[in-house]
Amino acid sequence: MPLVFNPTPPCMPLRKTSRRCATLAVASVLVLAMTSIHPALAQTARPETQATAQAPALGFHERVLPNGLRVFTARDTNSANVTVHVWYQVGAKDDPEGRSGFAHMFEHLMFQSTRNLPAGAFINLTADVGGSGDAMTHPDLTFFFDTAPTQHLERLLFAEADRMGSLVVDDETFTREREVVKEEMRQRTLATPYGRFERLQADAFVYQTHPYRRPGLGSIEDLDAATTEEVRRFHETFYRPDNAFLIVAGNFDQAQLDRWIDQYFGPIQRPNRPIPRHEVVETWGGARDGTFYAPNVPAPMVQISWPGVAYGHPDRVPLEVLSVILSSGSSARLQQALVRPGLAATATSNIPAMQQAGEITITATLPAGGEPDAVLDAIRVEAARLRNEPVTAAELAGAQARMRATSIRSRETADARAFEMGFALSMTGDPTVPDRDQVAIQAVTVEDLQRVARQYVTDDRAISMRYLLATEDHPETSAPGPFSAPLLVADLAAAGEPTMLAPEAERAPIPEPGRSVIVETPQIVERTLSNGLRVVVAPRPGVGMVSARLSLGAGGADAPEGQAGVAVLTAGLLTKGAGGRTALEVAAEIERLGVDWRAVASADFVQVNAFSTADVFPRTLALMADAVRRPDLAPDEVEREKAAQIGRLGTALSQPAQIASMVALRLVFGDAPYGGHSMGTPTSVADLTREDVAAFHAQRYRPDGAVLVLSGDITPDAAYALAEQTFGDWAGKAPAIDAGNLAGPPLPARIVVVDQPGAGQAMVMAVSRSVARQDPDYFPVLMTNAVLGGGFTSRLSSEIRTKRGLSYAAGSAINPRLGSGSLYASAQTKNETAVEVAGLILDEITRLPTAEVTEAELAGRKTMQIGIFGRSAETVDGLGSLIINMAAYDAPLSGLADYARDIDSVTPEQVQAAAAEHLSPDGVSLVIVGDASVFAADLRARYPGVEVVPLTALNLDSSALL
Numbered sequence: 001m002p003l004v005f006n007p008t009p010p011c012m013p014l015r016k017t018s019r020r021c022a023t024l025a026v027a028s029v030l031v032l033a034m035t036s037i038h039p040a041l042a043q044t045a046r047p048e049t050q051a052t053a054q055a056p057a058l059g060f061h062e063r064v065l066p067n068g069l070r071v072f073t074a075r076d077t078n079s080a081n082v083t084v085h086v087w088y089q090v091g092a093k094d095d096p097e098g099r100s101g102f103a104h105m106f107e108h109l110m111f112q113s114t115r116n117l118p119a120g121a122f123i124n125l126t127a128d129v130g131g132s133g134d135a136m137t138h139p140d141l142t143f144f145f146d147t148a149p150t151q152h153l154e155r156l157l158f159a160e161a162d163r164m165g166s167l168v169v170d171d172e173t174f175t176r177e178r179e180v181v182k183e184e185m186r187q188r189t190l191a192t193p194y195g196r197f198e199r200l201q202a203d204a205f206v207y208q209t210h211p212y213r214r215p216g217l218g219s220i221e222d223l224d225a226a227t228t229e230e231v232r233r234f235h236e237t238f239y240r241p242d243n244a245f246l247i248v249a250g251n252f253d254q255a256q257l258d259r260w261i262d263q264y265f266g267p268i269q270r271p272n273r274p275i276p277r278h279e280v281v282e283t284w285g286g287a288r289d290g291t292f293y294a295p296n297v298p299a300p301m302v303q304i305s306w307p308g309v310a311y312g313h314p315d316r317v318p319l320e321v322l323s324v325i326l327s328s329g330s331s332a333r334l335q336q337a338l339v340r341p342g343l344a345a346t347a348t349s350n351i352p353a354m355q356q357a358g359e360i361t362i363t364a365t366l367p368a369g370g371e372p373d374a375v376l377d378a379i380r381v382e383a384a385r386l387r388n389e390p391v392t393a394a395e396l397a398g399a400q401a402r403m404r405a406t407s408i409r410s411r412e413t414a415d416a417r418a419f420e421m422g423f424a425l426s427m428t429g430d431p432t433v434p435d436r437d438q439v440a441i442q443a444v445t446v447e448d449l450q451r452v453a454r455q456y457v458t459d460d461r462a463i464s465m466r467y468l469l470a471t472e473d474h475p476e477t478s479a480p481g482p483f484s485a486p487l488l489v490a491d492l493a494a495a496g497e498p499t500m501l502a503p504e505a506e507r508a509p510i511p512e513p514g515r516s517v518i519v520e521t522p523q524i525v526e527r528t529l530s531n532g533l534r535v536v537v538a539p540r541p542g543v544g545m546v547s548a549r550l551s552l553g554a555g556g557a558d559a560p561e562g563q564a565g566v567a568v569l570t571a572g573l574l575t576k577g578a579g580g581r582t583a584l585e586v587a588a589e590i591e592r593l594g595v596d597w598r599a600v601a602s603a604d605f606v607q608v609n610a611f612s613t614a615d616v617f618p619r620t621l622a623l624m625a626d627a628v629r630r631p632d633l634a635p636d637e638v639e640r641e642k643a644a645q646i647g648r649l650g651t652a653l654s655q656p657a658q659i660a661s662m663v664a665l666r667l668v669f670g671d672a673p674y675g676g677h678s679m680g681t682p683t684s685v686a687d688l689t690r691e692d693v694a695a696f697h698a699q700r701y702r703p704d705g706a707v708l709v710l711s712g713d714i715t716p717d718a719a720y721a722l723a724e725q726t727f728g729d730w731a732g733k734a735p736a737i738d739a740g741n742l743a744g745p746p747l748p749a750r751i752v753v754v755d756q757p758g759a760g761q762a763m764v765m766a767v768s769r770s771v772a773r774q775d776p777d778y779f780p781v782l783m784t785n786a787v788l789g790g791g792f793t794s795r796l797s798s799e800i801r802t803k804r805g806l807s808y809a810a811g812s813a814i815n816p817r818l819g820s821g822s823l824y825a826s827a828q829t830k831n832e833t834a835v836e837v838a839g840l841i842l843d844e845i846t847r848l849p850t851a852e853v854t855e856a857e858l859a860g861r862k863t864m865q866i867g868i869f870g871r872s873a874e875t876v877d878g879l880g881s882l883i884i885n886m887a888a889y890d891a892p893l894s895g896l897a898d899y900a901r902d903i904d905s906v907t908p909e910q911v912q913a914a915a916a917e918h919l920s921p922d923g924v925s926l927v928i929v930g931d932a933s934v935f936a937a938d939l940r941a942r943y944p945g946v947e948v949v950p951l952t953a954l955n956l957d958s959s960a961l962l
Helices: 102-109 121-127 150-165 171-190 195-206 220-225 228-238 254-265 316-327 333-339 372-388 393-410 414-428 433-443 446-456 566-573 583-593 614-629 635-652 656-669 682-686 690-700 716-727 778-789 795-802 831-847 855-873 876-888 895-904 908-918 932-942
Strands: 061-064 070-075 081-088 132-137 142-149 244-250 288-294 301-307 346-350 359-365 463-469 525-528 534-539 545-552 596-601 606-613 707-712 751-755 762-770 810-815 821-829 925-930 946-950
Touching: 070 254, 070 414, 081 150, 081 414, 102 132, 102 142, 102 171, 102 228, 121 132, 121 142, 121 150, 121 855, 132 855, 142 150, 142 414, 142 855, 150 244, 150 254, 171 195, 171 220, 171 228, 171 821, 195 288, 195 301, 195 463, 244 254, 244 414, 301 372, 316 333, 316 346, 316 359, 316 372, 316 393, 316 433, 316 446, 333 346, 333 359, 333 372, 359 372, 372 446, 372 463, 393 433, 393 446, 393 583, 393 606, 414 433, 534 716, 534 876, 545 614, 545 876, 566 596, 566 606, 566 635, 566 690, 583 614, 606 614, 606 876, 614 716, 635 656, 635 682, 635 690, 656 751, 656 762, 656 821, 656 925, 707 716, 707 876, 751 932, 762 831, 762 908, 778 795, 778 810, 778 821, 778 855, 778 895, 778 908, 795 810, 795 821, 795 831, 821 831, 831 925, 831 932, 855 876, 855 895, 855 908, 876 895, 925 932, 932 946
Parallel strands: 070 244, 288 463, 534 707, 751 925, 751 946
Antiparallel strands: 061 070, 081 142, 081 244, 132 142, 301 359, 301 463, 346 359, 525 534, 545 606, 545 707, 596 606, 762 821, 762 925, 810 821
């Protein structure tokens, strides 16, 4: 369970975690211009400096069943999978007064039993056949989605229809799932540094009358007050065919699909009563200012929100374009005005996608010791610039290019296309909106942007907020509420006769799987350049996108002694000026061409990834080469990147899960290179110099032994010609890596508590050494992990979440490396149950070598693992990721085609033998991060030798931890 930092992650407009997520935020990207193009690339390259590729139309067909269910289908024969979505037009805004969290509660309850399906069957229908299933709750909607190999389509339709028409809601299920929801609430709201602000304070301050101000997860008080009958009445009111959209996309026979839909969904009755509808008109008022205090705030956060527009309003599109200009990419206005001068550590803008009201939001986190009012003033200055000065034509073109490229990427899979269609339908009821949006984005003018800025982003409408660390002088701000709501419990439909799980003999049988569909994997070819660079090509014609991934032996474990974090720092500086271009010039080119760029340093490698539409890919790779080979490493950029890295570390070290993962490395690997995290520590990063970075780059960024993977819409000949032109004259050989010294000797097990007073939850993590990626036992250990904690039906999840409701998520993961790898098993729970959860995790690990692993249990885990692998290979970037990880660890590339066979060949006996050899209880360490005053005494009573380390004294630069 490695710690991953991604300061600007891609974000869908629908989030279970928080709607205050930048709808169009994308990762940092890189494009650099080619000065010349190889003749072999004449068909691929274009002379334009602007990307021109267009997103394909969604292509869904609609029909309406007599019971009112609207059905949308789109066939895709390039996939071996099918996805089924059901979108219900009920969300958190529809929770009755005094019963917040009902819509989200149903997201959980809908995975329990129905008349014909016992509890757990929904997860098994996807996870145990190599698919996936989940759900999300939004203020305006709730949707459920299943993806599985296409032969299971009828089974998915049967299950979705059964939970629409005959869900079982009983006291036992409701009580158990309510505890799981409480743990989710603690995890997402109390255990994260900005959770209280995002979920409790901000919306309640921005919205004055609309139910959008209530937390979607609800409150513990409201959930505790609810009864099973009230929950059943909520289901009877909203979960009906005329309040839903059914969306099916993937590989299927249309005529057969239509028959199945008629068979399973057609008989569901449309109730003879209206659906409660309400549309509250928000009373915005004028400008407002508020300050909120909370514990565990590593650095101040500020936000300004302005009343915006609902999703269906024509001004939504120009406002979204304006948001991209403000915060998407390194050349964005907020980056230049707030982040580069050091006023803010991060700055984002957001246009939340809401059905009935909206807002325009700018949020910034500050460096430690930053001045909130100075940042709020700087945001106001940028707002005034938008009103008073037209944006440049280049800014507009760059935003449009980025949005075009994002749309092309987002429509690569059937599941993503189904999501886009479902969300637009839920917001507007109009299936043409997604495709019309593509045209509308490109039609936005400079004048449109200034008009909406002058109309909406004004001082007299600004709602300013500060979120600061609570102190004795400024105690924690209480959660707002209770709130009124337009819907009352009395308005809900009568519950009627409760549905019960039928006796097994009386249940309608789950349909048998159909005939499987095989989609061939690309023919992979490779060649090694004269300088030692290995070039691997996986062509996928017609997709319109190309991914480049370069792996170098420049990971965190390669850092010289005393320079922890230099690998991540170096990777972050690659685009901050390169090949004679300044950081701003590189960033401007990035925005113009809409290329997705990531440079991620793990323990063993740094992977540099550039992903673009095919029409601009030659320039993309040429300037990717410039960034990798000739970064400027300017002193002022080094200092900026250091500050940003230290800021990310500060945020990480306020979260129990992140702290536990860092401590776990020290428990397993001690002071060996693998014992330190690739990000380093605030102390080690602060000591790094420009000379350290330059020396690391000079030694480790070398072609010999590196791997370049090109996947997507490019021929092998064009790919090799392009690789030769951009990397062929690159010279040098990196120092050899001694994998045996990376992990150090095995260490005795330890039990460590990191005391974080007032922590909203405790993270419980057991950790042990595991195998290297090249180890012959890699696949048996992979399946051992799958049995232990891989997915909802694994042993850990079954014991901790499903049976006891002690955690929102419990599972395990392996982290194979060049040297010894590691295995983590973890769950986050309330502090009061930390010792109980620790015991359950250790018990499951202890019994792995002896408790029988049946063929049936292993078969489900195998299919799940194969399905995860297969879905990754369906996308251009996912395919490139699979290949680069095989190639970097020197695994045979035939493993792409042989993966299913390698997994399927693992036996139950091999799983138990692997557990006995590589997961001995004597070698398992335990770390718990939380409020030690609640659980430390009980932990000491059960386990001897507990070490308690105050978070304020934690020293991650040493295995002693102090």
